[in-house]
Amino acid sequence: MNRFSYARPGSVAEAVREVAAPASKVLAGGTNLVDLMKYNVERPAHLVDVTRLPGLKAIEETGEGGLRIGALVTNTALAYDPRVQERYPLLSSTILAGATAQLRNAATTGGNLLQRTRCYYFYDAATPCNKRVPGSGCPAIGGVNRIHAILGTSEQCIATHPSDMAVAMAALEAVIRVSGPGGERDIPIAEFHRLPGDTPERDTNLGADEIIVSVELPAPRFATxxxxxxxxxxxxxxxxxxxxxxxxxxxxxxxxxxxxxxxxxxxxxxxxxxxxxxxxxxxxxxxxxxxxxxxxxxxxxxxxxxxxxxxxxxxxxxxxxxxxxxxxxxxxxxxxxx
Known part of the structure; x- marks a missing residue:
C-alpha cells in the first residue's frame, strides 16, 4: 500500500475542494477501495473521508411521492427501511441478495454505485489490464473469462459491473445527484455507468472533481x-x-x-x-x-x-x-x- 495524505471534510463543499486534488479518492465504507489499495490496484495520493458529512445519511420523502437516499445511507439501512420495503421491494430484495450482512452494514449507497469490477486480471497488478493501465491489453479476452461480459464489450475490455443494487436502480430509473465545483447536477442512472469502448479505465460519467450526494427514486409503481x-x-x-x-x-x-x-x-x-x-x-x-x-x-x-x-x-x-x-x-x- 502506498503512502497517502488524508482529509476529513466537514461539508460537501469542502469535500468537493479536497477531491479536486490530484490522484484523490473518496473514502466512505471502504469495502471496495481499501481492498483495491491492499492489492496495489488503487494508489491514491490523497484520501477524502466523507463519512462525517452532514445530511447524507438520511432517507427523505420527495414532493413527487418518491424517496431521496443520501449517499452515505448503508445498504442495510436502505434494504430494511419500511418505506423502501413497502414502495420499492425490488430494491430491498436486490440489496439483500448481495454480499454479506457485515458488508452491507458498512457499504454505502454512493460507494455501491462506484464499486469496480471483480475481473481477475484487474485485481492482479502483475498482469496487463486496460482498466488499470490503458493500452496494456485485455488478457481476459483470450484467457479465463467465466465471469465476464457478453453485452456491450469492446476490444479493450470485457469486464462486468459487480453491483446488485445498481441493477434494481436501473430498473426503477433512479437519478443520481452529484456535487462539483460548478454546483449540483442530476445524472439518470442509465447515463451514469459507461460501457468500456476505447476508455475502459472510466467506469462512470462522474467527474474527477465530483462526489455523489444522493440518489432519487421516482414515485413507486412496481411494488407488487x-x-x-x-x-x-x-x-x-x-x-x-x-x-x-x-x-x-x-x-x-x-x-x-x-x-x-x-x-x-x-x-x-x-x-x-x-x-x-x-x-x-x-x-x-x-x-x-x-x-x-x-x-x-x-x-x-x-x-x-x-x-x-x-x-x-x-x-x-x-x-x-x-x-x-x-x-x-x-x-x-x-x-x-x-
Missing part, C-alpha cells in the same frame, strides 16, 4: 409484480453470473409497463427499453417473454469460458418475468430458484 433473480456459483457471498431485475405494472391481466435490467452481463446494468415495450398491452406468457429475451440479448457474444451466459441469461429472463407476473418474487432467504 417484481423479482430479483440472481444466478451465481454459490448461494451466498458471490457476485452474479447473470441477474435479472424484473418489474411489471399490471392492468388486470395485461402488462401496462415493464422494466427489465440485467446484471453480470455488461460493464453497466443492461436495459433495452425497446424490448420492454414488447410487453406493453400483452398477456404475460412464456412466448412473449421469449421474444423479449431475444431482443435484450441481441448481439450477445461469448468469449469461450463465458459463452454459457447467453443461454443462461435467456432462461433467467424467462424465469424472472414469470415470477414477476405471478407476484411471487424470488426469496433472498431461501435462495433456491422458485
Amino acid at each position: 409484480n417484481y423479482t430479483y433473480l440472481k444466478l451465481r456459483d454459490r448461494l451466498s457471498y458471490a457476485f452474479a453470473l447473470v441477474s435479472v431485475a424484473a418489474a411489471l405494472d399490471m392492468d388486470g391481466g395485461t402488462v401496462r409497463e415493464a422494466r427489465i435490467a440485467l446484471g453480470g452481463v455488461a460493464h453497466k446494468p443492461w436495459r433495452v427499453p425497446e424490448a420492454e415495450a414488447l410487453l406493453k398491452g400483452v398477456v404475460p406468457e412464456r412466448g412473449a417473454f421469449s421474444l423479449v429475451a431475444d431482443r435484450i440479448l441481441e448481439g450477445a457474444q461469448g468469449f469461450g469460458g463465458n459463452s454459457f451466459k447467453i443461454d443462461l441469461a435467456h432462461r433467467a429472463i424467462l424465469r424472472a418475468l414469470s415470477q414477476a407476473a405471478a407476484g411471487t418474487p424470488q426469496s433472498q432467504t431461501d435462495k433456491r430458484i422458485q
Whole structure:
C-alpha cells in the first residue's frame, strides 16, 4: 500500500475542494477501495473521508411521492427501511441478495454505485489490464473469462459491473445527484455507468472533481409484480453470473409497463427499453417473454469460458418475468430458484 495524505471534510463543499486534488479518492465504507489499495490496484495520493458529512445519511420523502437516499445511507439501512420495503421491494430484495450482512452494514449507497469490477486480471497488478493501465491489453479476452461480459464489450475490455443494487436502480430509473465545483447536477442512472469502448479505465460519467450526494427514486409503481433473480456459483457471498431485475405494472391481466435490467452481463446494468415495450398491452406468457429475451440479448457474444451466459441469461429472463407476473418474487432467504 502506498503512502497517502488524508482529509476529513466537514461539508460537501469542502469535500468537493479536497477531491479536486490530484490522484484523490473518496473514502466512505471502504469495502471496495481499501481492498483495491491492499492489492496495489488503487494508489491514491490523497484520501477524502466523507463519512462525517452532514445530511447524507438520511432517507427523505420527495414532493413527487418518491424517496431521496443520501449517499452515505448503508445498504442495510436502505434494504430494511419500511418505506423502501413497502414502495420499492425490488430494491430491498436486490440489496439483500448481495454480499454479506457485515458488508452491507458498512457499504454505502454512493460507494455501491462506484464499486469496480471483480475481473481477475484487474485485481492482479502483475498482469496487463486496460482498466488499470490503458493500452496494456485485455488478457481476459483470450484467457479465463467465466465471469465476464457478453453485452456491450469492446476490444479493450470485457469486464462486468459487480453491483446488485445498481441493477434494481436501473430498473426503477433512479437519478443520481452529484456535487462539483460548478454546483449540483442530476445524472439518470442509465447515463451514469459507461460501457468500456476505447476508455475502459472510466467506469462512470462522474467527474474527477465530483462526489455523489444522493440518489432519487421516482414515485413507486412496481411494488407488487417484481423479482430479483440472481444466478451465481454459490448461494451466498458471490457476485452474479447473470441477474435479472424484473418489474411489471399490471392492468388486470395485461402488462401496462415493464422494466427489465440485467446484471453480470455488461460493464453497466443492461436495459433495452425497446424490448420492454414488447410487453406493453400483452398477456404475460412464456412466448412473449421469449421474444423479449431475444431482443435484450441481441448481439450477445461469448468469449469461450463465458459463452454459457447467453443461454443462461435467456432462461433467467424467462424465469424472472414469470415470477414477476405471478407476484411471487424470488426469496433472498431461501435462495433456491422458485
